[in-house]
Amino acid sequence: MADWIIFALSALLTLGGLAVLVTSVLGLFRFRYALNRVHAAALCDTLGILLMLLGVMLATGLNVTTGKMALVIIFLWLTSPVSSHLIGKMEVTMNPSLGSEMNVQDPAAVAEERQPAAPEEDKEA
Amino acid sequence: MRRTERNERFHRWLSEGDTRLDTMLAEEYDDLTTLKHVYESDAAAAEETSRAEAEEKAREAASAPLYTAAQAHAEYDVPQRSRALYLLTALLLCAGMIAVLVFISSQLPSFGKSENPANNEVVERYVEKGMEETGPVNIVAGMILDYRAFDTLGESNVLFTAVCAVLLLLKLASSGNAPRPAAAPAETEEDLILQRITRALLPFILIFGCYVILNGHLSPGGGFSGGAVMGAGLILYYNAFGAAAAERFFTIRTFRVVSVSALSFYAVSKAYSFFTGANHLPSFITAGVPGRIFSAGLIPYLNIAVGLVVMCTMYGLFTLFRKGDI
Numbered sequence: 008m009a010d011w012i013i014f015a016l017s018a019l020l021t022l023g024g025l026a027v028l029v030t031s032v033l034g035l036f037r038f039r040y041a042l043n044r045v046h047a048a049a050l051c052d053t054l055g056i057l058l059m060l061l062g063v064m065l066a067t068g069l070n071v072t073t074g075k076m077a078l079v080i081i082f083l084w085l086t087s088p089v090s091s092h093l094i095g096k097m098e099v100t101m102n103p104s105l106g107s108e109m110n111v112q113d114p115a116a117v118a119e120e121r122q123p124a125a126p127e128e129d130k131e132a
Numbered sequence: 133m134r135r136t137e138r139n140e141r142f143h144r145w146l147s148e149g150d151t152r153l154d155t156m157l158a159e160e161y162d163d164l165t166t167l168k169h170v171y172e173s174d175a176a177a178a179e180e181t182s183r184a185e186a187e188e189k190a191r192e193a194a195s196a197p198l199y200t201a202a203q204a205h206a207e208y209d210v211p212q213r214s215r216a217l218y219l220l221t222a223l224l225l226c227a228g229m230i231a232v233l234v235f236i237s238s239q240l241p242s243f244g245k246s247e248n249p250a251n252n253e254v255v256e257r258y259v260e261k262g263m264e265e266t267g268p269v270n271i272v273a274g275m276i277l278d279y280r281a282f283d284t285l286g287e288s289n290v291l292f293t294a295v296c297a298v299l300l301l302l303k304l305a306s307s308g309n310a311p312r313p314a315a316a317p318a319e320t321e322e323d324l325i326l327q328r329i330t331r332a333l334l335p336f337i338l339i340f341g342c343y344v345i346l347n348g349h350l351s352p353g354g355g356f357s358g359g360a361v362m363g364a365g366l367i368l369y370y371n372a373f374g375a376a377a378a379e380r381f382f383t384i385r386t387f388r389v390v391s392v393s394a395l396s397f398y399a400v401s402k403a404y405s406f407f408t409g410a411n412h413l414p415s416f417i418t419a420g421v422p423g424r425i426f427s428a429g430l431i432p433y434l435n436i437a438v439g440l441v442v443m444c445t446m447y448g449l450f451t452l453f454r455k456g457d458i
Contacts, residue, residue, distance in 0.1 A: 082333075089329045096323065 024058030049091030267428030268349035359442025
């Protein structure tokens, strides 16, 4: 009985992760602008990988491999948001016609807003 | 006075000479003029027709409201027929390629059969006696660094040569009178998030790279993969902290010393082992007890050499293309 519950849970988690990743791929292809695409890819990446690896961890039971998978989750959660952040930042600094894609405040206000925001983001990461 | 006289005489002589020359050339000139007339009439006819064509075109252009880009495209593009020919050829070539590949893959021996040609005495020997003869638990390390060590030396040298060639091209371009290639791209402001994450992760990345290299004869891994991990870690450091910080520990001098000494160590040690092995001389390099960290003869040390070369190559190529120098 317990086996079946664990199997159902892990299947549920894996399928949920798969659904989230499919959403991410859809967003990546359907959105038009780079920052929208980064949004779709970055958000779904972390959640999808978490759900899928949790499902696999449940399925394998408690052993060394489970610990390694937990390390993989930590590593990906540390690196994937940072790379998305860098892609977004690159787009913002390099695109000269950013105003045609979105409402842009004047740079001074943006910089002012950014200064106190930086440590918060850091804590999250 | 005398001078002007002489000048006058000289000029008279010249003009006389001219007339004499004229008479001498007259006959030939007649021939030439007749020829010229013929050409000219031809040219005139051609010009007339071309002018007529041009006028026609001008009339057409005048009648058309605008000279559109589509017209320009049509005028300067390949004729319609040759484009159709191009498409047809491309399609035929693709179809032929697909047919050949499908045919060949249908003729391949099925996967995993014992009578396949890949299952010959070489593989048998590697699988059955590899651990006993060379020492590593990871037989792949025994193959690439012992049985086929010469091949791996060539691969490491290819990496080194690639960096040398890029260095040569970039240095030649910047030292000659050719203008320097565009200066290093504007260093983006240093990113706090990336720096904090790098500071947290980089030690683990580098230690993992060392582990993969040093454990290459005991578990899957080895010089190539471990070197790639360490090179990627160095590239991450460069991106997070900038060129000035990276140059504190890795310059062109570091690259030169590390790469060359690793390759020389590889060549010398393998030369010793080839020499003793080929002449059946006793060698102090033994396979040891498989499974221990100090075992498998030269393989761990060769893994370190290969890992260093791969790391230097990855980081060197990155910095070369990033700022034009190591």
